[in-house]
Each structure stands twice: as structure tokens, then as C-alpha cells.
Amino acid sequence: MIARLCLAVVALLLACPCPALAQKLISALSDAQISITSGFSGHSLTLFGNVEPAIGSSDRVVTGPFDVVIVISGPVADRVVRRKERRLGIYVNTEEVTFRSFPTFYRVLASRRLSAIADETTLDENGLTPMSITMGSVPAGTSDARQFSEQLIRLMTEADRMGVAENAVRFLSDTFYTARAELPSDVPNGNFLAKTYVFKQGQIVATHAEAFRVRTIGFERFVGDAAHSYPLLYGLATVMVGLFTGWLGGALFRRA
Amino acid sequence: MQIYLPIAELSLNLFFLIGIGGAVGFLSGLFGVGGGFLLTPLLIFAGIPPSVAVASVTGQVVAASTSGVLSYWRRGAIDLKLATFLAAAGVIGAFIGVLTFSALRSAGQLDLAISLGYLFFLGLIGALMLSESVRSIARRRQAGGNLREKLPGQHNWVHGLPLRVRFHRSRLYISILPVIGIGLAIGFLGAVLGIGGGFILVPALIYILRVPGSVVIGTSLLQVLAIMAASTVLHAVDSQSVDFILAISLMAGGVAGAQFGVSASQYLRGDQLRGLLALIILGVAIRFALSLLLTPADPYSMAVIGPGGAL
Numbered sequence: 001m002i003a004r005l006c007l008a009v010v011a012l013l014l015a016c017p018c019p020a021l022a023q024k025l026i027s028a029l030s031d032a033q034i035s036i037t038s039g040f041s042g043h044s045l046t047l048f049g050n051v052e053p054a055i056g057s058s059d060r061v062v063t064g065p066f067d068v069v070i071v072i073s074g075p076v077a078d079r080v081v082r083r084k085e086r087r088l089g090i091y092v093n094t095e096e097v098t099f100r101s102f103p104t105f106y107r108v109l110a111s112r113r114l115s116a117i118a119d120e121t122t123l124d125e126n127g128l129t130p131m132s133i134t135m136g137s138v139p140a141g142t143s144d145a146r147q148f149s150e151q152l153i154r155l156m157t158e159a160d161r162m163g164v165a166e167n168a169v170r171f172l173s174d175t176f177y178t179a180r181a182e183l184p185s186d187v188p189n190g191n192f193l194a195k196t197y198v199f200k201q202g203q204i205v206a207t208h209a210e211a212f213r214v215r216t217i218g219f220e221r222f223v224g225d226a227a228h229s230y231p232l233l234y235g236l237a238t239v240m241v242g243l244f245t246g247w248l249g250g251a252l253f254r255r256a
Numbered sequence: 257m258q259i260y261l262p263i264a265e266l267s268l269n270l271f272f273l274i275g276i277g278g279a280v281g282f283l284s285g286l287f288g289v290g291g292g293f294l295l296t297p298l299l300i301f302a303g304i305p306p307s308v309a310v311a312s313v314t315g316q317v318v319a320a321s322t323s324g325v326l327s328y329w330r331r332g333a334i335d336l337k338l339a340t341f342l343a344a345a346g347v348i349g350a351f352i353g354v355l356t357f358s359a360l361r362s363a364g365q366l367d368l369a370i371s372l373g374y375l376f377f378l379g380l381i382g383a384l385m386l387s388e389s390v391r392s393i394a395r396r397r398q399a400g401g402n403l404r405e406k407l408p409g410q411h412n413w414v415h416g417l418p419l420r421v422r423f424h425r426s427r428l429y430i431s432i433l434p435v436i437g438i439g440l441a442i443g444f445l446g447a448v449l450g451i452g453g454g455f456i457l458v459p460a461l462i463y464i465l466r467v468p469g470s471v472v473i474g475t476s477l478l479q480v481l482a483i484m485a486a487s488t489v490l491h492a493v494d495s496q497s498v499d500f501i502l503a504i505s506l507m508a509g510g511v512a513g514a515q516f517g518v519s520a521s522q523y524l525r526g527d528q529l530r531g532l533l534a535l536i537i538l539g540v541a542i543r544f545a546l547s548l549l550l551t552p553a554d555p556y557s558m559a560v561i562g563p564g565g566a567l
Contacts, residue, residue: 036260037260038259038260039258039259039260039267040258040260040267041258041267077560078560078561079558079559079560079561080558080559080560080561081556081557081558082556082557082558082559083555083556084552084555084556084557085555086551089549090548090549091547091548091549091550091551091552091555092365092368093365093367093368093557098561104560148556151556152558154556155556155557155558156558185258185260185266185267186265186266186267188265189265216260216262220260220262220501221262223262223263223500223501224262224263226500227262227263227492227496227498227500228496231492231493231496232489232492232493234492234496234498234500235488235489235490235491235492235493235498236489237500238315238318238488238492238498238500238503239315239318239485239488239489241315241319241500241503241504241507242315242316242318242319242322242485242488242503242507243318243319243322243485245319245322245504245507245508245511246318246319246320246321246322246323246324246325246326246507246511246514247322247323247326248511249319249323249511249512249514249515250322250323250326250327250511250515253323253511253512253515
């Protein structure tokens with residue numbers, strides 16, 4: 001998985017349509033791994049970085065102004081959006097559209113309004129808008145794809161799984177930025193990728209990507225693993241605990 | 257105090273979970289029903305994915321009905337032979353039900369099947385029970401409050417079937433065919449609708465088999481316990497959606513509530529109990545009817561239907 005991520009990062013860097021770069025991006029995350037324990041109520045992830053002259057560049061300093069857009073995306077899943085309609089007097093699910101390999105978590109952080117940073121085509125081509133992600137997950141030729149995409153974005157936003165936070169990236173100097181992303185308490189387990197794009201006058205001039213991981217640890221981890229690795233034993237253990245708890249409750253309260 | 261649920265993958269307040277476990281456990285002990293038909297919708301409303309709610313509630317119902325079964329057992333209010341026949345058939349029914357559940361889910365109409373199933377069975381059973389208990393209470397009032405509890409018509413077509421077996425504790429000598437039929441149906445419905453089926457079983461035992469009121473609740477609790485234990489294991493193996501931490505939180509409240517429920521049931525007469533249970537059942541049925549009939553606040557819904565490709 002890590003190897004695949006690295007490959008993806010390399011591919012991303014190679015595919016970057018930038019001209020000979022005069023600058024590069026140095027960036028980092030506050031956490032490479034976020035652990036979910038019994039008291040987990042969300043996590044605040046800090047991302048920061050600096051735009052510097054590229055190796056071999058003749059410039060000693062880089063000149064802005066720069067804009068930064070960070071896109072954080074989580075593990076993917078196949079997701080379906082259904083619409084209810086009245087049939088024979090009752091409301092039933094009728095039409096549905098499936099979004100393949102759609103991220104379970106997606107958040108865009110930007111230094112100012114996206115529309116002021118770059119034109120729509122550039123943003124869409126790099127997956128920096130929710131609509132570009134949803135439309136990219138729908139099989140070609142789906143009717144009502146745009147309408148269902150809008151609804152999926154709305155539902156995901158209401159569930160705190162998708163969002164665009166403009167002005168979430170702050171520049172502390174001309175080249176140094178910092179940003180904070182709030183991960184909700186129901187953030188999914190899995191591998192995440194935070195891709196940072198540096199824009200200058202509407203063009204991407206540098207990119208960098210970091211992976212981080214969200215995983216449950218401790219007793220919760222053990223329970224989660226057991227449920228998937230030993231389902232029969234897990235089920236029997238749950239029943240045993242249920243029988244024991246029931247007996248214990250009866251024994252305790254009979255004396256009272 | 258927030259507690260993280262590893263299978264549901266979210267945090268909920270521990271006291272909320274223990275509280276609703278306790279409230280539903282009380283009803284479980286009072287009426288001899290599993291309480292799943294109340295607990296499952298409550299958990300779904302709290303934001304837990306329906307598949308996890310259904311599967312984890314089966315674990316909680318095991319605990320709640322165990323303490324109930326033990327209480328009734330000590331009072332000698334269980335027909336063990338009848339319960340064994342019902343439970344054996346029920347486990348087979350639950351197995352068929354879990355397979356049907358998977359088929360409906362892949363067809364994409366599970367929600368509709370669950371809503372219609374709840375509406376039909378809760379509405380029918382609730383209406384039948386309510387009218388019977390109202391008539392029974394009215395008769396007692398007329399007779400000056402001293403009428404022996406007697407069910408209309410001691411014999412019906414069920415008592416004419418072959419393969420008769422004697423159930424001493426219930427003072428019955430009836431065919432095992434309706435017993436197995438009821439057990440199968442309850443197990444099947446329980447697995448498909450994600451409920452124990454006690455609220456259907458209690459009236460079925462009373463109105464079809466004519467089981468005396470003194471043993472009907474204990475016997476039905478034992479059958480619910482057997483079906484729910486089997487369903488917990490089947491859900492754990494089939495969908496891996498049993499959340500142990502959720503189940504144990506609900507159990508903690510449930511067992512305490514069930515004790516108080518059993519004690520409270522001794523202060524109420526059978527017809528009053530049935531009338532109260534009927535009102536609760538009808539309330540849930542009306543809620544499902546409204547969800548089907550009213551224009552939904554949000555006509556769109558989303559669901560994860562499978563893992564995507566690698567990142």
C-alpha cells in the first residue's frame with residue numbers, strides 16, 4: 001500500500017504540467033498516523049510548508065505572491081445515491097446512481113477563494129473541486145449524473161465528510177504557509193493523501209504530497225480485527241458475554 | 257462521556273447507550289419481548305449504520321432476555337418442551353432469513369421491505385391485541401372485577417391437526433405442526449426485520465396455540481433468546497457488523513432494566529399488559545406508516561455498497 005502511494009506521488013510529480021520549475025515546495029504534516037482510541041472525538045491536523053528556489057535554479061529567492069490549495073482525500077468506496085419517489089401511494093427508492101471508487105473523505109483547503117486562485121478548468125483537471133471528483137466517479141453516459149452529483153456533494157457535506165474551506169490556508173510570510181484540517185470523530189480508517197498545489201498567477205508552479213494514516217488502536221483495534229479475522233469466534237464470544245451479563249444482572253438484582 | 261465504537265466507526269455518548277438499553281430492557285422484562293423493534297430504530301436515529309444497529313441489537317437482546325428467562329425460570333413460568341420445539345424451528349427460520357436478507361440487500365430494496373414488514377406486522381398484531389385487551393378489560397368491569405381470565409373458544413382449527421404432542425406445563429395436547437410453523441416464521445421474520453420477534457410470538461402463542469398466560473411470556477423469552485443467539489453468530493459471520501462495544505454498552509443498561517420490568521409485570525394484569533404493549537407496537541407502526549406516506553424531508557439518500565479499488 002505504501003509502495004502504491006509512493007508510486008502515485010511520483011506519478012503525480014511527473015505528470016505535473018509545470019514548465020521548468022523555478023521553485024519547489026517543502027511541506028510536512030503534524031501527524032503521519034492518527035490513532036483512534038476510546039475517547040476519540042475528532043482530530044486537528046496541521047499542514048505547513050515553504051516555497052523555496054528549486055535545486056539548480058539560478059534564483060536565490062522566490063517571488064510571489066503564491067496561492068496554496070491542499071486537497072485531503074481518504075480511502076475510497078463504491079457509493080450509491082438513491083432518490084425516493086411516490087409509487088402507488090408510498091415513497092420508494094426509484095432511481096439510483098453509483099459512484100465508483102469515490103473517496104469516503106474529501107476536503108479542500110485554500111488560501112483564498114478558489115475561483116480567484118485559478119480558472120475552473122485548471123481546478124477541475126487537478127481534482128480540486130467536489131464536482132470534479134463526483135463527476136469523475138460516475139460511469140460515462142449516466143443520465144442525471146450532474147443532478148445526483150450535486151446531491152451526493154450535499155449529503156457528504158452534511159455528514160461532514162466533504163467540504164471546501166476557503167481561507168483555511170494562512171501565509172505567515174510571503175512563502176511560508178500553515179493550514180489546519182479538522183477530521184470528524186467518524187473519520188474512516190485507512191490511508192489518506194494530502195496533496196498541496198502552489199499556484200502563481202493561476203498556474204501550478206509546485207506540488208507535493210504527503211500520506212497519512214488513520215487507524216483504530218488498543219482494545220478497539222483488537223475488537224475490529226477480531227470481527228474480521230475470526231467472525232465465528234467473535235460471534236460466539238458476543239453471545240457468551242450476553243448470556244453472562246444477563247445471568248450476572250439477574251444474580252445481582254435478585255439479592256437487592 | 258464519549259465512547260468509540262470500532263465497527264460502527266463513530267463515537268457516541270456512553271450514558272445515552274446505557275440509558276436506551278435500560279429503557280428497552282425494562283419493556284423487555286415487562287412484556288416478554290426482545291425489544292429489538294424499539295432499540296434498532298433508536299440506534300439508527302442516533303446515526304449508527306442500520307446494518308451495525310440490527311446486528312449489535314441481537315447481542316443486546318441475548319443479555320436482556322437471559323436475565324428475563326432466569327427470572328421466569330425460577331418462578332416456574334416456562335414450558336421447556338414447548339420452547340425447545342419453537343427454538344429449534346426458529347433457528348432454522350433465522351438461517352433462511354439471513355440468506356433472504358442478503359438477497360434483498362443486493363437487490364437494493366431492503367429498506368422498503370423492512371418498512372413494509374414492520375408496518376404490516378406491527379399494525380396487524382398491535383390492532384388485534386388492543387381490541388382483545390380492551391374487550392377483556394370491559395368484560396371484567398361488567399363482571400365486577402372477579403372474572404377468571406378465559407380466552408374465547410378453547411378449541412379452533414389448529415387443535416384438529418395430526419401429530420399431537422402433550423405439553424404438560426401449558427396443559428396442552430396439540431399438533432406439533434403449528435408449533436414448528438410458528439417457530440420457523442418467527443425466526444425468519446426476526447432475521448429479515450432485525451428483531452427478536454417476541455411481539456409477534458406472544459400473541460401467536462396466546463391466540464393460535466392457546467398457551468396459558470402464566471407461561472406464555474417466559475416461554476417466548478426463551479425462544480427469543482435462542483433465535484437472537486443464533487442470529488448474533490450468523491450476523492457476525494455473514495456481515496461482520498456486530499459491534500461488541502456497542503452491544504456490551506446496551507447490555508449493561510438492558511439487564512438492569514429487565515429486572516425492574518419483570519418485577520413490574522407482577523403488578524399488572526395480563527390484559528392490561530397486552531393493552532400497553534399493543535399501544536407501543538401501534539406507535540412504532542404509525543411511525544413507519546408516516547415514513548412511507550409523507551413526503552420525505554430529503555428524497556435523496558446515500559449508502560456505501562462496497563469497497564472501491566485501491567487508492
